[in-house]
Amino acid sequence: MLAGYLECDPLALSFGTAEHGKPFLDGSPIEFNLSHSGDVALIAVATRPVGVDVERLRPVLDLDDLAPRVCSPAEVAELVALAEPHRAHAFLAMWTRKEALAKAMGAGIGAILRDDGAPREERGTWTLVDVGDLPGYAACVAAEGSGLQLVRQHVTAVTERR
Numbered sequence: 188m189l190a191g192y193l194e195c196d197p198l199a200l201s202f203g204t205a206e207h208g209k210p211f212l213d214g215s216p217i218e219f220n221l222s223h224s225g226d227v228a229l230i231a232v233a234t235r236p237v238g239v240d241v242e243r244l245r246p247v248l249d250l251d252d253l254a255p256r257v258c259s260p261a262e263v264a265e266l267v268a269l270a271e272p273h274r275a276h277a278f279l280a281m282w283t284r285k286e287a288l289a290k291a292m293g294a295g296i297g298a299i300l301r302d303d304g305a306p307r308e309e310r311g312t313w314t315l316v317d318v319g320d321l322p323g324y325a326a327c328v329a330a331e332g333s334g335l336q337l338v339r340q341h342v343t344a345v346t347e348r349r
Contacts, residue, residue: 188340192217192232209293220290227321231328238290240283241318241326247275254278257285257296280325284315287329 190197193215201213211218219232225243247253254263262281266274289296291313314335318326328337 188230189217189219189232205293207293207295207298209290220287222286222290222326224324227324227326229318229326229328231330233330236291236293236331238287238292238329239327240286240290241321241324242279242283244276244279244323244325247278250274250278257282276325280317280327283325283327284317284329287327288313288315291329291331 189212190200193200193212200215203211203213205211209220216234217232218235218237219230220238221228221230222240223229224241227241227243229239229241231237231239250266254266258266258278258281266277266281269277286296289298292298312333313329313331314333315327315329316335316337318324318328318337328335
């Protein structure tokens with residue numbers, strides 16, 4: 188896919204890894220990010236910093252303990268106000284936004300949280316777009332700047348078992 192964007196032989200691509208583990212293409216203007224969960228994988232490709240996260244919707248067993256550690260007080264209040272069956276979905280949607288932003292910034296999840304769990308805004312302008320058309324999943328794409336438009340390509344992977 189990346190070779191297609193760069194119109195080159197895939198074997199000519201050279202990858203590196205940034206300080207917090209984010210992969211990059213050596214000598215390329217293309218930025219990319221990948222996330223997978225369950226049967227879905229998302230790849231974001233852009234000419235600016237980009238991050239993506241996807242989570243299969245599932246029960247979050249330790250939600251009452253986890254949410255206050257990674258969510259702002261306002262987000263925790265929002266979760267508590269929801270009926271029980273909707274809390275896990277809302278939490279996973281919040282989490283994908285945080286994770287996509289952290290990945291776009293090339294940092295660990297802790298880098299986007301203050302002590303109160305609120306996102307740091309002093310790091311620049313970021314656009315977050317929820318990917319809402321994946322039944323059974325929460326997903327988000329984050330990119331630096333404004334004007335983010337998603338162009339989607341659906342690829343079905345075929346694997347051969349021997």
